[in-house]
Amino acid sequence: MNRPAILALEDGSVFHGTAIGADGQTSGEVVFNTAMTGYQEILTDPSYTRQIVTLTYPHIGNTGVNAEDVESGAIAAAGLVIRDLPLMASSFRCEQRLDDYLKSHNVLGIADVDTRRLTRILRDKGAQNGAILAGAEAEGEGAVERALQVARDFPGLKGMDLAKEVSCQAAYEWSDGEWALGAGYADTRGDERPFHVVAYDYGVKRNILRMLASRGCRLTVVPAQTPASEVLAMNPDGVFLANGPGDPEPCDYAITAIREILETELPVFGICLGHQLLALASGAGTVKMKFGHHGANHPVQDLDSGQVMITSQNHGFAADEATLPANVRATHRSLFDGSLQGIERTDRPAFSFQGHPEASPGPRDVAPLFDRFVTMMKARR
Numbered sequence: 498m499n500r501p502a503i504l505a506l507e508d509g510s511v512f513h514g515t516a517i518g519a520d521g522q523t524s525g526e527v528v529f530n531t532a533m534t535g536y537q538e539i540l541t542d543p544s545y546t547r548q549i550v551t552l553t554y555p556h557i558g559n560t561g562v563n564a565e566d567v568e569s570g571a572i573a574a575a576g577l578v579i580r581d582l583p584l585m586a587s588s589f590r591c592e593q594r595l596d597d598y599l600k601s602h603n604v605l606g607i608a609d610v611d612t613r614r615l616t617r618i619l620r621d622k623g624a625q626n627g628a629i630l631a632g633a634e635a636e637g638e639g640a641v642e643r644a645l646q647v648a649r650d651f652p653g654l655k656g657m658d659l660a661k662e663v664s665c666q667a668a669y670e671w672s673d674g675e676w677a678l679g680a681g682y683a684d685t686r687g688d689e690r691p692f693h694v695v696a697y698d699y700g701v702k703r704n705i706l707r708m709l710a711s712r713g714c715r716l717t718v719v720p721a722q723t724p725a726s727e728v729l730a731m732n733p734d735g736v737f738l739a740n741g742p743g744d745p746e747p748c749d750y751a752i753t754a755i756r757e758i759l760e761t762e763l764p765v766f767g768i769c770l771g772h773q774l775l776a777l778a779s780g781a782g783t784v785k786m787k788f789g790h791h792g793a794n795h796p797v798q799d800l801d802s803g804q805v806m807i808t809s810q811n812h813g814f815a816a817d818e819a820t821l822p823a824n825v826r827a828t829h830r831s832l833f834d835g836s837l838q839g840i841e842r843t844d845r846p847a848f849s850f851q852g853h854p855e856a857s858p859g860p861r862d863v864a865p866l867f868d869r870f871v872t873m874m875k876a877r878r
């Protein structure tokens with residue numbers, strides 16, 4: 498039997514649909530992602546913490562879910578909004594239906610929503626705080642008012658430090674590199690000793706760890722608040738700064754630690770939140786974007802070669818090119834809106850990328866950046 502669900506936005510917009518996940522209520526920032534595939538990777542990407550994700554591709558759930566295509570151990574998104582859930586899920590790897598998967602992780606979802614109308618609102622007005630009510634919560638008089646109230650009670654992502662919330666509690670080792678080679682793969686596994694990379698976990702996606710491991714790196718993943726002194730004491734070949742949710746600006750513990758690491762000659766590579774944190778630690782500023790970039794076909798230009806790459810993206814904040822100090826150079830720019838996509842320090846072996854070279858989901862045009870990091874570590878050794 499169909500259970501009702503309501504999606505409400507802070508601007509007063511209301512959508513009625515069908516509950517496809519758990520019953521109850523949830524709130525967060527509502528964003529849209531235009532990728533045609535990869536709903537499992539998107540749901541489990543820790544960077545979506547406190548965000549309700551709308552998928553613009555209309556048929557979601559066709560291939561069901563499996564235990565492999567995940568970027569973390571749980572669903573991170575605060576909720577899922579889709580147009581149509583197919584009656585049947587079918588794939589040789591299908592282990593569960595998408596709706597059962599949402600329920601088993603106690604995550605709310607709403608289907609039968611006019612996601613084109615919703616996306617137009619988000620594009621015109623910017624990402625909105627919103628709420629989903631599902632099941633009994635969405636029934637009866639006052640349900641719409643309640644949904645609007647829950648939406649407006651969400652404080653918004655600006656100023657929210659979530660990296661330390663989703664980070665691992667204790668350090669762990671990672672060496673699994675299967676299925677992750679990507680383009681431009683530099684096989685360094687023949688080297689006598691693997692490169693030891695300490696990876697700051699601000700909400701790291703597993704495919705980043707896999708892609709580093711597949712390039713001959715032995716990883717120690719450390720909690721977001723690990724002081725630089727502890728990282729340096731591990732005597733790594735390089736330091737990696739992970740992706741992660743929330744606003745980079747309040748992550749003062751990370752900015753301080755990265756600043757200290759930048760006082761050494763260690764190679765540093767950052768992705769997404771890690772890129773924004775490298776910018777902040779180098780003295781630049783970050784801004785909240787109108788609706789951000791969430792998709793798998795975003796053109797980004799390498800400013801040195803002129804080459805255009807099709808990239809995977811998921812961010813709502815950005816390092817501000819106008820604030821880059823003299824020792825930081827812009828290396829990549831978005832061809833959608835001209836925003837900054839990559840930087841490098843001119844005085845240190847440190848660089849970072851705003852989009853997702855690890856894809857998952859998405860194209861792997863930017864995978865050679867992992868090789869660049871390995872080459873830097875090789876040069877230093």
Ligand SMILES: NC(=O)CC[C@H](N)C(=O)O
Pocket residue numbers: 544739740741742743744745768769770771811812813814815
């Ligand atoms: N994927 C990420 O690391 C996202 C970074 C940051 N939370 C943002 O929204 O911009």
